[in-house]
Amino acid sequence: MDFLKPVFESGRIDFAGQGHASKLTTVLVAGAGVVSLVIGFVMQRLELCFYVFAVGVVLTYAVVLPPWPFFRKQPVTWLKRKTSDAPLADAGPRRTLVEDVSDDNSD
Numbered sequence: 001m002d003f004l005k006p007v008f009e010s011g012r013i014d015f016a017g018q019g020h021a022s023k024l025t026t027v028l029v030a031g032a033g034v035v036s037l038v039i040g041f042v043m044q045r046l047e048l049c050f051y052v053f054a055v056g057v058v059l060t061y062a063v064v065l066p067p068w069p070f071f072r073k074q075p076v077t078w079l080k081r082k083t084s085d086a087p088l089a090d091a092g093p094r095r096t097l098v099e100d101v102s103d104d105n106s107d
Contacts, residue, residue, distance in 0.1 A: 017071030025064050032056020 013021065032053055040049025 013067045013071035014074050014076055016074045017067075021064050021071055025060060028060040028063065029057060032060060 033056070036049045036051075036053035036056060039052050040046055
């Protein structure tokens with residue numbers, strides 16, 4: 001299982017990968033539902049229908065949840081942080097809501 005270690009250690013997928021994972025989840029769960037319905041109808045066993053659907057859902061999430069490399073093909077390049085030498089404008093002392101309420105002088 002050492003070959004799966006790099007896949008699970010990265011832990012991040014990109015935004016396009018999230019969209020692909022969502023579409024893949026929808027298709028696979030719907031497919032599992034159709035297959036389980038057909039098998040349950042043909043075999044005339046509702047219990048078998050539920051078991052087949054449960055296996056389909058488990059397999060779907062085994063495919064979708066890990067951050068596979070095909071979910072990381074379009075990484076986001078973030079902008080660099082801007083640095084400025086100008087000091088922040090002093091807006092005076094900051095007060096919390098509790099100070100605002102407790103300083104009420106309307107006695």
